[in-house]
Amino acid sequence: MKNAIATTVAVSLLALGGAAHAEVTVKDAWVRGTTPAQRATGAFMEIVSSEDAVVLSASSPAAGATELHTMKLEDGIMKMRAMSRLELPAGKPVFLAPRSNHLMLLDLKKQAKVGDVLPIILKVEGKDKKVQSVEVKAQVRDLTATAAPAEHDHQH
Numbered sequence: 001m002k003n004a005i006a007t008t009v010a011v012s013l014l015a016l017g018g019a020a021h022a023e024v025t026v027k028d029a030w031v032r033g034t035t036p037a038q039r040a041t042g043a044f045m046e047i048v049s050s051e052d053a054v055v056l057s058a059s060s061p062a063a064g065a066t067e068l069h070t071m072k073l074e075d076g077i078m079k080m081r082a083m084s085r086l087e088l089p090a091g092k093p094v095f096l097a098p099r100s101n102h103l104m105l106l107d108l109k110k111q112a113k114v115g116d117v118l119p120i121i122l123k124v125e126g127k128d129k130k131v132q133s134v135e136v137k138a139q140v141r142d143l144t145a146t147a148a149p150a151e152h153d154h155q156h
Helices: 002-006
Strands: 008-014 024-032 038-050 052-058 063-074 076-080 085-088 095-098 101-106 117-126 133-141
Touching: 024 117, 038 052, 038 085, 038 117, 038 133, 052 063, 085 095, 101 117
Parallel strands: 024 133
Antiparallel strands: 008 133, 024 038, 038 095, 038 101, 052 085, 052 117, 063 076, 063 101, 117 133
8 A cells, every 4th residue: 555655646726716626636656766877767647637627737846857748659669759738638547657648857856766755746727727736746666667566456
């Protein structure tokens, strides 16, 4: 259950007022560990919004910059590109995963070591155009990690 605690999500609203906002939940947030000299790494998670929404940006105090990226196979070559936004269709899980859409933590301030927990803030705009901050706690996994740990219960 260590992962459940490490990926606890707290949603804090930036906009004031009584208007309802999309409920955004994040599960299984993790970051690939790094070597001491490595300056960038990927962050991965599952995001679900109760209504149509868009991730506008992300940030982390652990990195100088955080970017939304996509990876696609083009002409037999895997290419990574920055994305300006990430659509969250109502009620449908959106996965940030290795070799797919993900977050890049750039200009890391220190090595990401297995067991560390890195905070990430997602800026999410709801259909009402109000922006909320979603705080994510992402556990650092081994630098060779490519997916959920073996103890994760997948339903097929």
